[in-house]
């Protein structure tokens with residue numbers, strides 16, 4: 001039998017219990033999409049709630065699997081929406097992928113299957129990369145294979161969200177990865193984006209990563225949640241006591257699972273991907289893989305915390 005998480009609705013707690021909850025953490029990691037905003041739409045009350053926690057002395061990190069923006073763009077977006085925020089507090093998977101290569105003293109070129117979010121972060125740490133954007137098959141496959149040129153300077157393949165994913169990109173990435181010394185880094189493995197429009201599913205980075213993983217016959221080093229590299233990076237700039245750390249997210253198989261793996265307290269907000277019915281089912285399960293997805297606390301939306309604090 002595994003430790004069942006309490007799945008407590010914060011809205012049902014007394015004033016004293018809320019105070020005890022707020023006093024129980026010093027560091028807060030928050031997911032962004034589905035918690036603070038949805039794409040370019042800020043959620044009501046979320047800047048005020050997060051800023052109040054900061055005023056109470058909480059150290060805050062913005063932890064996102066999104067790889068499509070440079071941290072400066074993220075910072076601008078968050079500040080424009082009313083969040084008090086500094087660049088050092090923003091942990092995107094594109095920044096961390098570049099940071100990882102820098103840490104291992106990587107000095108070759110990166111073949112990028114991804115977007116400008118990744119290449120701009122590589123630039124910041126002076127790592128060379130191949131051009132991004134469309135790379136299409138414009139002749140028959142045999143002619144292409146006979147003429148394709150691989151760059152001998154490439155020593156790593158970094159894969160993230162790439163709306164131009166194509167057969168030539170898969171072919172090149174897998175060919176580079178045939179060399180066991182070539183590093184294989186994936187930003188994240190989210191299956192889809194939180195919302196599609198009019199019933200359209202928007203495939204996420206995970207779909208791109210899996211396609212390359214399949215033909216490369218190798219597993220990548222994954223940067224994003226629920227893998228724990230993000231928290232290793234945070235530990236380098238901030239003392240973390242797991243029991244006094246809170247992870248807030250809207251998605252249980254990334255955000256909450258990361259919190260569980262790290263021994264953090266976890267808070268699910270219901271303003272994004274995961275719904276409460278699913279969490280209740282997981283809570284009833286005896287399987288550890290489901291139990292690990294169950295948060296300690298939940299709340300309708302982050303903005304509701306503001307009312308509870310005051």
Ligand SMILES: [Mg+2]
Nearest residue numbers: 031033034250
């Ligand atoms: Mg989210």
